[in-house]
Amino acid sequence: MRLDRQVIRAVSQFRDAEQYSFVVEYPPPLVRPRISETDILSKSPSDSGSGNPPIEVYVHIPDCPYICDFCSFYKFSRLSEQERDRYVSAVQKEVDIYVERSDLATRTVTSVFFGGGTPTRLSPDQLSRLLAHLAGKLRLSEDVEVTVESSPDTLDNEILESMLRGGVNRLSIGVQDFHDPVLAARHRGHTGQQAIDAYHRARTLGFENINIDLIYRLPQQTLAGWDQNLQVIRDLAPDYATFYHLRKERRTSLGKKKEACFPTKEEAMEMYLRALETLVGMNYLQISPNQFAAPKKEFRQQEHKWHRGSELLGLGASAYSWFNGFAYRNVGRFGTNMRKDLTTYLSTIESGHLAVESGERPTAQEQMRRFALFGLKTSGINRPSGGIDKQLFLERFGVSLEAILGDAIQDLKTKGLVEEDAQTLRLTLGGLLVAEEVATLLYSSAMNNRLKKVKNTFGRDGL
Numbered sequence: 001m002r003l004d005r006q007v008i009r010a011v012s013q014f015r016d017a018e019q020y021s022f023v024v025e026y027p028p029p030l031v032r033p034r035i036s037e038t039d040i041l042s043k044s045p046s047d048s049g050s051g052n053p054p055i056e057v058y059v060h061i062p063d064c065p066y067i068c069d070f071c072s073f074y075k076f077s078r079l080s081e082q083e084r085d086r087y088v089s090a091v092q093k094e095v096d097i098y099v100e101r102s103d104l105a106t107r108t109v110t111s112v113f114f115g116g117g118t119p120t121r122l123s124p125d126q127l128s129r130l131l132a133h134l135a136g137k138l139r140l141s142e143d144v145e146v147t148v149e150s151s152p153d154t155l156d157n158e159i160l161e162s163m164l165r166g167g168v169n170r171l172s173i174g175v176q177d178f179h180d181p182v183l184a185a186r187h188r189g190h191t192g193q194q195a196i197d198a199y200h201r202a203r204t205l206g207f208e209n210i211n212i213d214l215i216y217r218l219p220q221q222t223l224a225g226w227d228q229n230l231q232v233i234r235d236l237a238p239d240y241a242t243f244y245h246l247r248k249e250r251r252t253s254l255g256k257k258k259e260a261c262f263p264t265k266e267e268a269m270e271m272y273l274r275a276l277e278t279l280v281g282m283n284y285l286q287i288s289p290n291q292f293a294a295p296k297k298e299f300r301q302q303e304h305k306w307h308r309g310s311e312l313l314g315l316g317a318s319a320y321s322w323f324n325g326f327a328y329r330n331v332g333r334f335g336t337n338m339r340k341d342l343t344t345y346l347s348t349i350e351s352g353h354l355a356v357e358s359g360e361r362p363t364a365q366e367q368m369r370r371f372a373l374f375g376l377k378t379s380g381i382n383r384p385s386g387g388i389d390k391q392l393f394l395e396r397f398g399v400s401l402e403a404i405l406g407d408a409i410q411d412l413k414t415k416g417l418v419e420e421d422a423q424t425l426r427l428t429l430g431g432l433l434v435a436e437e438v439a440t441l442l443y444s445s446a447m448n449n450r451l452k453k454v455k456n457t458f459g460r461d462g463l
């Protein structure tokens with residue numbers, strides 16, 4: 001498949017590479033007011049609408065073997081064994097608080113995702129303890145999907161075997177690039193070959209679902225080098241491949257580098273199109289603008305969270321939740337006060353309370369926008385059922401998508417960013433190229449006004 005490069009010219013006006021960001025939540029985390037656990041836990045289970053719907057669980061582990069210079073996640077470099085131990089106990093306690101004080105124990109958990117940070121920095125014992133606690137306290141579905149994010153240098157036989165024993169059935173390996181100079185310049189602690197070896201080791205030991213993450217638009221990356229990265233993906237044939245556009249967060253050391261150090265906006269778009277051509281050429285299904293799944297594979301947590309609008313409970317410092325009708329986050333932000341936030345998280349949980357920091361209960365209108373903008377992010381060039389499911393929208397909200405977002409949709413159609421049939425509204429190829437920007441075009445004017453007030457104060461992360 002060869003895609004028409006005219007599309008780059010058609011949509012490049014929508015991209016400001018310096019300001020590029022991911023839409024990770026809606027309403028955006030930065031605009032949310034303070035919230036207390038009483039707000040979140042005050043709602044009785046019967047208020048949740050359709051009985052006790054299934055839920056997804058995310059666990060944040062903020063520890064890494066090294067700090068990559070582009071990364072703006074909430075994480076630390078090499079917490080001590082004791083610190084990790086205390087953190088694991090706190091997450092266990094956080095589960096207990098929800099089980100005792102909400103309807104969580106009656107809801108089926110269909111997926112668990114350990115992200116970070118680098119969850120495989122936990123010792124095999126710590127990870128096993130956490131997995132066993134979740135399995136003991138929550139109602140995990142028979143076929144629960146359990147994903148653990150990792151870095152190649154942490155994947156020795158011991159941790160891989162303990163994950164398999166503990167029920168982990170999906171492994172995500174953050175590689176970012178297979179070229180040693182590119183990796184070393186970003187302070188990664190592994191080589192390209194070590195990443196390939198870790199992948200094979202996990203396969204040999206029995207992992208049947210492996211994702212590989214790559215990042216494009218890093219300094220020193222070239223189109224020829226990117227083609228070599230894609231050749232490695234072809235050779236390895238992982239079950240999933242994910243390609244992230246670099247987010248140049250200004251509070252990271254990479255974010256302070258001059259624009260001339262990076263591939264141009266157009267080169268980055270070319271890298272994206274080449275990745276898309278490669279993976280679709282391998283018969284992978286594009287399950288979101290950045291993600292591809294091998295035939296017959298699905299990434300359940302993402303699918304439930306974005307396509308169906310399922311609730312998600314976030315555990316650990318800085319984790320986001322969409323629970324009991326509230327959108328909120330735990331204490332813990334990248335930047336200043338990170339240690340203080342960790343102490344606050346630990347001591348609050350240890351005293352028997354949730355360490356929630358900010359959040360709100362979105363209005364019905366905002367909930368519909370949320371459903372629509374994340375639904376759009378399930379579009380794929382070879383996935384006719386991706387995008388916003390119009391019937392599901394009608395069933396969920398009792399009103400049609402057109403009635404609520406007709407004007408915005410018409411505008412996106414005029415710009416050539418979305419297309420529709422009777423069942424779905426989805427991104428076009430141009431829309432896929434600038435999917436994050438399209439998502440922000442669905443923000444309400446009230447939300448845009450709130451964002452204007454905080455943008456200059458807090459930076460742009462999490463918009």
Ligand code: SF4
Nearest residue numbers: 064067068071116117
């Ligand atoms: S990219 Fe991954 S390994 Fe690097 S600092 Fe961020 S979370 Fe840690």
